[in-house]
Amino acid sequence: MLETFESSSVAHMAATTTTGQSAQSIITQKDFADAAIEISSWQGYQITPLYRLDNLARELNLGSVYYKDEGPRFDVGSFKALGAAYAGLRVLQRQISKRLGKNIPLADLHGAQYAEQISDVMLVAATDGNHGRSLAWGAGTFGAPCKIYIHKHVSQNRAAAIAQFGAQVVRVDGDYDHSVNICREEADKNGWFVVSDTSWEGYTQPPKDVMAGYGIMANEIDQQLDEPPTHIFIQGGVGGLAAALAARLKQIYQSRSPRVIIVEPELAPCLFESARNGCATNVEITRETQMAGLSCGEPSILAWRILGEEVRDFLTIPETLVAPAVRLLARPFGDDPTIVAGESAIAGLAGLIAAALQPELKDKLALGEDSKIQLIGSEGATDQAIYDEIING
Numbered sequence: 001m002l003e004t005f006e007s008s009s010v011a012h013m014a015a016t017t018t019t020g021q022s023a024q025s026i027i028t029q030k031d032f033a034d035a036a037i038e039i040s041s042w043q044g045y046q047i048t049p050l051y052r053l054d055n056l057a058r059e060l061n062l063g064s065v066y067y068k069d070e071g072p073r074f075d076v077g078s079f080k081a082l083g084a085a086y087a088g089l090r091v092l093q094r095q096i097s098k099r100l101g102k103n104i105p106l107a108d109l110h111g112a113q114y115a116e117q118i119s120d121v122m123l124v125a126a127t128d129g130n131h132g133r134s135l136a137w138g139a140g141t142f143g144a145p146c147k148i149y150i151h152k153h154v155s156q157n158r159a160a161a162i163a164q165f166g167a168q169v170v171r172v173d174g175d176y177d178h179s180v181n182i183c184r185e186e187a188d189k190n191g192w193f194v195v196s197d198t199s200w201e202g203y204t205q206p207p208k209d210v211m212a213g214y215g216i217m218a219n220e221i222d223q224q225l226d227e228p229p230t231h232i233f234i235q236g237g238v239g240g241l242a243a244a245l246a247a248r249l250k251q252i253y254q255s256r257s258p259r260v261i262i263v264e265p266e267l268a269p270c271l272f273e274s275a276r277n278g279c280a281t282n283v284e285i286t287r288e289t290q291m292a293g294l295s296c297g298e299p300s301i302l303a304w305r306i307l308g309e310e311v312r313d314f315l316t317i318p319e320t321l322v323a324p325a326v327r328l329l330a331r332p333f334g335d336d337p338t339i340v341a342g343e344s345a346i347a348g349l350a351g352l353i354a355a356a357l358q359p360e361l362k363d364k365l366a367l368g369e370d371s372k373i374q375l376i377g378s379e380g381a382t383d384q385a386i387y388d389e390i391i392n393g
């Protein structure tokens with residue numbers, strides 16, 4: 001069952017970190033707390049499950065492996081529900097406060113009081129699926145119009161999942177990074193509001209709010225575990241997820257915070273290359289990875305500021321590990337729980353298994369019998385047809 005992982009070509013970059021306070025200062029404890037208070041008040045909020053994969057841990061000679069399953073997160077099917085919807089609400093708050101010349105509390109945006117003003121603020125985003133779905137869901141819930149830009153590789157099912165919340169879906173040519181640029185241009189031209197999960201020079205507030213929302217996962221992990229994990233293997237797209245967790249876990253656990261290992265597809269290694277160069281670095285995507293949510297060529301500059309200080313280990317994994325990792329969760333060892341995970345959710349797991357089975361890498365990452373590994377299962381089956389194909393393939 002694990003042979004593919006044992007023989008796979010996994011690259012490791014040992015980065016030189018810079019020192020700084022980014023984990024405390026970019027998203028402050030208050031930013032994280034404000035987001036957590038707001039999001040946990042939403043209808044349908046529930047702590048997502050944290051599963052123990054004891055049999056897998058035994059197979060790998062590790063102390064324990066925990067998998068936090070974000071599949072059931074609200075109606076959205078991924079951790080992204082925590083980010084875009086919250087950042088969209090913050091945009092509405094800032095805009096309506098500005099237009100009315102007074103500070104409107106978030107709580108007041110949930111009632112009918114400002115419905116007319118909200119219906120006049122167009123929220124837009126580019127997405128490879130999950131971020132746009134979350135923004136569409138949030139906009140639909142709060143009553144704001146929404147337009148989502150998708151690129152040509154986004155599956156039809158993912159487009160439909162966005163449209164079901166009432167957002168207009170605009171398909172453009174090119175890849176994810178291209179759709180981000182088109183979305184920005186159109187928003188500038190039309191006075192719309194971009195709610196992006198990635199940041200660039202001069203655009204940082206919504207991505208910061210997105211990351212503040214993601215922090216709730218770290219709070220939940222702290223509640224669900226008796227002691228801090230020693231390692232967290234986490235998949236990277238633009239880096240927002242990893243940066244938010246690295247920062248929030250550092251704030252919670254301080255010197256006992258886990259070693260963060262970022263895992264990317266070898267077809268989209270923008271964080272790996274940033275680590276090699278010691279600065280945010282773009283890469284060209286020449287072939288799309290099956291891990292659609294991780295197909296990003298440009299790191300978020302805000303995320304990179306945190307990752308450049310907090311993360312020493314970056315892995316890339318080949319495409320050949322995607323299906324075996326998804327299947328391993330669907331048909332687990334012994335009585336480990338059966339978990340439904342989408343193709344972008346398993347990069348951390350795949351990186352962990354490969355690293356644990358390759359002695360040199362295992363050593364470099366200090367993985368052993370005392371290790372307590374945290375994984376983030378960042379999505380469920382967000383495209384059922386793709387999931388079925390993987391499982392039955």
Ligand SMILES: Cc1ncc(COP(=O)(O)O)c(C=O)c1O
Pocket residue numbers: 078080128130131197235236237238239240241242293294296344345378379
């Ligand atoms: C399921 C899933 N996991 C992980 C990621 C990576 O998150 P980030 O782009 O913030 O690094 C994404 C991004 O879209 C995703 O959809």
